[in-house]
């Protein structure tokens with residue numbers, strides 16, 4: 001493939017970008033004092049090429065854990081092209097062929113769930129889940145059971161309501177006032193349980209779940225309608241739940257008639273080695289939201305999936321003119337999303353990518369543990385499937401988080417070596433200290449080794 005571009009070919013693009021594009025999540029001042037914005041020109045498999053033709057291994061699937069099946073998949077491009085020239089869009093009051101087919105395929109992977117609602121971003125999917133829970137509260141409980149619980153360190157999206165349900169105080173900062181009715185519960189990061197009052201030395205998972213029950217009892221169970229959790233906390237520190245946690249969570253939701261909403265925006269469609277992260281833990285959610293990996297970024301699509309029981313609550317009283325889900329997402333009617341999602345799912349099946357994810361995730365954890373033996377700055381290694389993290393500390397005994405500048409220096413060093421890794425960033429104050437690894441599900445043993453080899457070199461350079 002042709003990944004070579006001279007500076008001259010691309011310099012006009014770089015200048016147009018510098019002059020007119022407002023990038024996500026970054027401070028732009030350096031672009032006006034010498035640094036160039038980075039332009040990603042091309043991708044194939046796990047590799048990407050920038051404006052200088054420099055090749056990188058992408059260990060973060062498009063930066064934000066999205067391109068699960070890798071770059072350059074012609075069959076997805078062909079399917080999208082064929083669909084959009086035939087029928088690109090109609091508002092979601094009507095159906096589409098790929099919309100119906102993908103819904104059926106998705107539901108086959110999600111026993112116990114049966115209804116798919118389409119929209120185009122993870123934040124939007126979560127907003128819609130919040131709206132459903134609120135509407136159910138109004139219809140069934142006189143509006144009282146309207147509170148939604150969310151967890152410290154979790155993230156559910158960028159809108160004001162999603163930030164109100166966000167457990168990352170640096171991400172939320174300066175965007176208040178927040179939407180009322182969202183209540184925080186404690187995180188379940190065992191490595192940092194010494195910071196949580198009363199945390200036990202054993203059975204931490206059950207204890208962490210019991211903290212949710214405590215909040216429910218404080219608020220009043222008749223005021224709490226939903227609990228929204230990531231299956232593995234992603235940007236808040238790569239936190240798989242400890243043993244015993246999810247089982248207790250399920251019991252608590254059943255006991256207090258609280259809808260369990262699992263945010264699979266990151267873990268959904270393969271990232272952890274099962275179709276959905278919650279399937280690692282044997283829980284049965286009422287609502288599942290998903291986005292990033294659904295079509296691997298080849299088209300914008302997000303889905304909210306519910307049980308038939310939840311769906312029925314919006315159709316059981318047709319005489320009430322307000323008793324249906326009065327919601328729309330214009331671009332939820334785009335057919336490119338489900339057309340791409342059908343191919344994306346077929347690729348995962350045909351190439352056996354779930355098993356590969358489990359195997360490569362285990363290799364990544366093994367490699368990171370080997371690095372921890374060598375580098376004292378690695379305090380904890382954790383992950384599920386191909387979502388792995390290494391938490392860096394200034395001191396292993398006190399677990400004092402490593403300074404953010406040093407963590408970023410590791411990321412920068414890897415980038416200079418041609419390996420794009422991630423780190424928690426502007427998330428939990430003082431705790432943006434976890435390196436993140438989420439390469440595409442197609443990763444090979446050599447890819448995984450190349451990624452951790454780059455980290456090894458970076459740690460050696462930054463901390464020597």
Ligand SMILES: Cc1ncc(COP(=O)(O)O)c(C=O)c1O
Pocket residue numbers: 064120121122123124126155156157158230234235263264265266291292
């Ligand atoms: C767990 C989780 N939920 C929701 C979102 C929001 O998704 P989007 O950026 O598509 O709105 C994200 C984005 O990173 C996420 O990590």
